[in-house]
Amino acid sequence: MFGATVIIASADSNFRQMVKSAVKNLDYIVVGECADGPTALKMARNFQPDMFIIDDHLIGVPGREIAKILSFDRQCAVVLAMEFEIDKLDEFLGEMGVVGVVIKPLEEEQLIMTVQVTEHNYQRIKELEKEIESLKDALETRKLVEKAKGILMESLGISEKEAFRKIQKQSMDKRISMRAVAEAIILAYDVNQKK
Incomplete structure (x- = not known):
């Protein structure tokens, strides 16, 4: 989505840099970065980005909690980067709503594909919600x-x-x-x- 805005949240500056580089290849505009959960929520409400890419490892609040809030509020498309936890997968998926998940360690191609699929699914869900209304x-x-x-x-x-x-x-x-x-x-x- 050309010119779409994105916020990146991670306590790891290397993660933020890698994600920033990847999304620039998609012509996304990074409008903010942060390292902690409360700031992530403030930025989401203030900037109203098209996409939010969140590392599960944030300062203060786990990224999955921020992803859950943003997903249920339908504020923007959300991609969550996390370590794979097979024993918690069913519980995690049931709670998350609509969130793209990318498994760490990140590979740029995997992230780009997940961002594109998540954005497409998010737009489709917004269209369906409008039709339902x-x-x-x-x-x-x-x-x-x-x-x-x-x-x-x-x-x-x-x-x-x-x-x-x-x-x-x-x-x-x-x-x-x-x-x-x-x-x-x-x-x-x-x-x-x-x-």
């Missing part, structure tokens, strides 16, 4: 329109088709969404019921 919104709108149609059918003694057309016409005439019209009908009905 859109579908939820459409479903909620449909429910409200159905409820408003029912109110109009009952109170005006009209057919479902006529009720829908009334909502649709009101929406077009006032240049507001059908959802807003439906909400207004429901609100007016509720107010009248309380009188």
Whole structure:
């Protein structure tokens, strides 16, 4: 991803230098480096990078904890560099959310591939989350329109088709969404019921 921003977090300056060199080959822009967990979180919130590459060995807080927070907050794509621990792998994967993992000692090609795959997966997940929100919104709108149609059918003694057309016409005439019209009908009905 050309021009993407990245923050590198590691207590090891050699690790940070190696990662910086690798991501420059991907045309990433390193906007920050740090050695400890609390600073890593502050930098993530202040700089809002596209990618965060974290060594598990940080001062103060393990990198995996920072990776977990960033992953669940969906702040950015996250790659975690760690030693391979087969006995903890299932527990680790269950807790991590969406994080690319690269095993230490790092090899530049492995890191570059992991960064690219993680960025792709992160973008895909963000797209899917937007689609889910859109579908939820459409479903909620449909429910409200159905409820408003029912109110109009009952109170005006009209057919479902006529009720829908009334909502649709009101929406077009006032240049507001059908959802807003439906909400207004429901609100007016509720107010009248309380009188």
